[in-house]
Amino acid sequence: MxxxxxxxxxxxxxxxxxxxxxxxxxxxxxxxFSRRDTSCHWPLPPGTMGLPFFGETLQMVLQRRKFLQLKRRKYGHIYKTHLFGTPTVRVLGADNVRHILLGEHRLVSVQWPASVRTILGSGCLSNLHDSQHKDMKKVIMQAFSREALENYVPVMEEEMKSAIDMWLQSGSCVLVYPAVKRLMFRIAMRLLLGFEPAQMDPTHEQPLVEAFEEMIRNLFSLPIDVPFSGLYRGLRARDIIHAKIEENIKEKLRQEPKSSCKDALQLLIDHSRKNGQPVDLQALKESATELLFGGHGTTASAATSLITFLALHKEVVQKVRQELESKGLLSNKPDEKKDLSIEILQQLTYTGCVLKETLRLSPPVPGGFRVARKTFVLNGYQIPKGWNVIYSIADTHDVAEIFPNKDEFDPDRFLTPFPEDSSRFSFIPFGGGVRSCVGKEFAKILLKIFIVELCRNCDWDLLNGPPTMKTGPIVYPVDNLPTIFKPFSSTC
Missing domain, CATH: 1.20.5 (Single alpha-helices involved in coiled-coils or other helix-helix interfaces)
Structure with missing residues (x-):
């Protein structure tokens, strides 16, 4: 008993x-399931919703690529899940993504997870809608005009030469990802926010870089602001960044611009003064933080991927050098060496193909967030009003039929133009539609200069071979890419 x-x-x-x-x-x-629109007879996409309240957020955050690959193999190009507290539909593939990106304001509107909106703030471009988004984008785009970009080239070149010289002189391995992040951070601080080099000594710069890393790590977290939670840590890091940016804004408000070519932050300040209203300091800090996030995090990821692919494909480096030599950019004689300019950079066709192929295989941002404004049907499935919609950049590149041998690094594939209809949404490293990246031309010029300076100044080898990549939320190598750099000397 x-x-x-x-x-x-x-x-x-x-x-x-x-x-x-x-x-x-x-x-x-x-x-x-009850959240579906019963007035629509089409079914919900296949998929699972995970645990109560948490959904599948924890699996996605912890496993990321493995989680997404399993979902794609099991459910195809459209499936449902539950992420960051909201029922979500994830879509991939050119045709599906086309409907989402061209459906802005009609079918969907931008809506990042609550943690992103809380940390970045309601005043930044990513979280604005309709006329406010249009007006703000118009202002910021002035900082990326051709004239502005032409003025940026010497600063980009100066910072990159200085960084590469340090890598060459180190005499030991360089952890590429942290080093490139510092480089891109300095460039973004100078060109987008107008910081002077004297304001960016390592003592003050490093804590700011670390705060940015902490903020970015916790951008996508559960919307719970309690001590030691991801959101809590992200907000504390954001406050450190805001304090530094506020110092710079107040300095700008006290002085007249020193140059006719204004940085993005100065343009935003001027715009906020137009109507005679008091300057909204909080909105300016949020916009500046977003500019720094977009201006250095994504370019650091792409630059790290460039170093990786070029190290693994020495024949591509040789082809880049041949192109540089043909344009007079490889000469060791100072009187023969041409200065870089927008015009010359645009002539570097093969170098541009190397960049495109890198962004195809390793786009820094894996996708974008939208919310359904109304219930609509996509490829035979209903997307209910109020559900989040995530479109995938990386998976869309991966399944694009226009890229044969898609796992190979082959810049030559971009030498022949693809038919416009088939390629427009098969290759979307900068997103698309009215929400495409405002700084994409800035990023292209910056990364082209990076390729030029790398290939004409050094050779390099990866100590650990091809790295394991992780997304958090930007793509980066788990081992930080330890690399040995050696001087390259042209025989020209």
Whole structure:
């Protein structure tokens, strides 16, 4: 009898929690299913909604690529899930993405997860809508005009030469990803926010870089602001960044611009003064933080991928050098060496193909977030009003039929133009539609200069071979890419 009682008690102890979990999960699935639009006869996409409240957020954050690959293999190009507290549909493939990106304001509108909106703030471009977004984008685009970009080239070249010289003189391995992040951060601080080099000594710069890393790490977290949570850490890091930017804004407000070519922050300040209203300091800090995030995080990721692919494909480096030599950019004689300019950079066709191929295989930003403004049908499935919609850049590149041998690094594939209809949404490293990246021309020029300076100044080898890549939320190498740099000397 006692044995029976013990066994019964043990079974109850084990089974009751299990039954409660199963019941809660089933009720959660029923609740999520009830969120469908019953007025639409089309079914919801296939997929699972995960655990109550948490959904599949934890699996996605912890496993990222593995999680997304499993989902894609099991459910195809459209599937449902539950991420960051909201039912979500994830889409990939050129045709599906085309509907999302061209459906802005009609089918969908931008809506990043609550943690992103909280940390970056409501005043930044990514979180603005309709006329406010249009007006702000118009202002910021002035900082990326051809004239502005032409003025940026010498600063970009100066910073890159200085960084590469340090890598060459180190005499030991360089952890590329942190080094490139510091480089791109300095460039963004100078060109986008107007910081002077004297304001960016390593003592003050490093804490700011670390704060940015902490903020970015916690951008995509559960929307719970309690001590030690991801959102809490992200907000504390954001406050450090805001304090530094506020110093710069107040300095700009006290002085007249020193140059006719204004940085993006100065343009935003001038725009905020137009109507005679008091300057909205918080909105300016949010916009400046977003500019720094977009201006250095993504370019650092892409530059790290460039070093990786070029190290693994020495024949591509040789072809780049041949192109540089043909344009007079490889000469060792100072009187023969041409200065870089927008015009010359645009003539570097093959170098541009190297950049495109890098962005195809390793886009820094894996996708974008939208929310359904109304229920609509996509490829036979209903997307209910209010559900989040994530479009995937990386997976869309991966499944694009216009790229044969898609796993190979082959810049030559971009030498022949693709038909416009088939390629427009098969290759979208900067997004598309009215929400495409405002700084894409800035990024292209910056990364082209990076390729030029690398290939005409050094050779390099990866100490650990091809790296394992992780997304958090920007793509980066897990080992930070330890690399040995050696001087390259042209025989020209």
């Amino acid at each position: 006692e044995l029976y009682t013990v066994v019964t008690s043990a079974l109850c102890t084990l089974l009751l929690p299990l039954l409660l979990i199963i019941t809660a999960t089933k009720l959660w699935e029923l609740y999520c």
